[in-house]
Amino acid sequence: MSTTSSCTLPWLLLNIFLFLPLIPSSHIPPIVPTCRDKCGNLTIKYPFGSDFGCGHPDFARYIKCTSGELRFSSGTGAYTVSSIDYTTSTLVLTDLFMSTCSSMQNSGSFRLDRASPFTLSSQDVFILLGCSRTSPVFDPNEDLCDTGSGLHLCRGLYSCEGVTGIGLEPNGPISSCCVYQPIVDFGSGYGLDLPKLQCSSYASMYGFGGDETDPMKWQFGISLEYNDSYYTDACKDCEASGGFCGFADFRQSFSCICRGGGNSTTNCYGRGYAWSGTLEHNIHTKISFGGILLFWVLLLL
Secondary structure (H helix, E strand, O other): OOHHHHHHHHHHHHHHHHHOOOOOHHHOOOOOOOOOOEEOOEEOOOOOOOOOOEOOHHHHOOEEEEOOEEEEEEOOEEEEEEEEEOOOOEEEEEOOOOOOOOOOOOOOOEEEEOOOOEEEOOOOEEEEEOOOOOOHHHOOOOOOOOOOOOHHHHHHHHOOHHHHHHOOOOOOOOOOOEEEOOOOEEOOEEEEOHHHHOOOEEEEEEEOOOOOOOOOOOEEOEEEEEOOOOOOHHHHHHHHOOOEEEEEOOOOEEEEEOOOOOEEOOOOOOOOHHHHHHHHHHHHHHHHHHHHHHHHHHHHO
């Protein structure tokens, strides 16, 4: 071996050592999400989350904070979450295409996945507007419309100026209106398929605002109840330490996400101890290996 090659080899080995990654890629800790306790003017608590990896994974696919607005997604579109009541485990959705007393328009359909952790609230009353005479809701053998107490709801909505938006005259005949409660099961989930029902629009209300005679005061929206059994002792311990309950890795296992970065499998008292120990171990391993390599390089000189 030439003198040049003998001198080059140790320096080559030394440079390889210096430029080796300090931490193997398999041990690089994952990117830890940042969780927030507000989305717009709504307070976000478990099982909901503001960002990916926050909250419970069963809810993360339906609820997201987008551009400062909390949105609920289903097979028929995205809806604004206007309020959340954590004491009763309910939330209210606003459909921009839903009809109200002040504004009526052709609506889209609404569907709630059967597998979702949400159910329609017993307070919900769905009112179908501008239905054709051949609509299946008027089938006398099905009894799909409330023809008793529901009639005053139809009269109330049809007295609104907004009915002109669906081609009707205020205080006109209510024969094209149907108070649709409870919601009927169509296939894979609960929902309103307006084309199938041959109706122009729908209104949903969850309260009368203290006055059943004044539709301008009625509370329009879709009220959903959610399963609150996801709140575990592990989550309570995480929140007590100042963290947010979330999930990590492909198994979507529980993760306590700490404010300011870092996560843990238990709580934030350790501030990310779950992976920091592995990081420190790999640094020491690399340094020890580097010392041995440097010893043999010097020995060859």
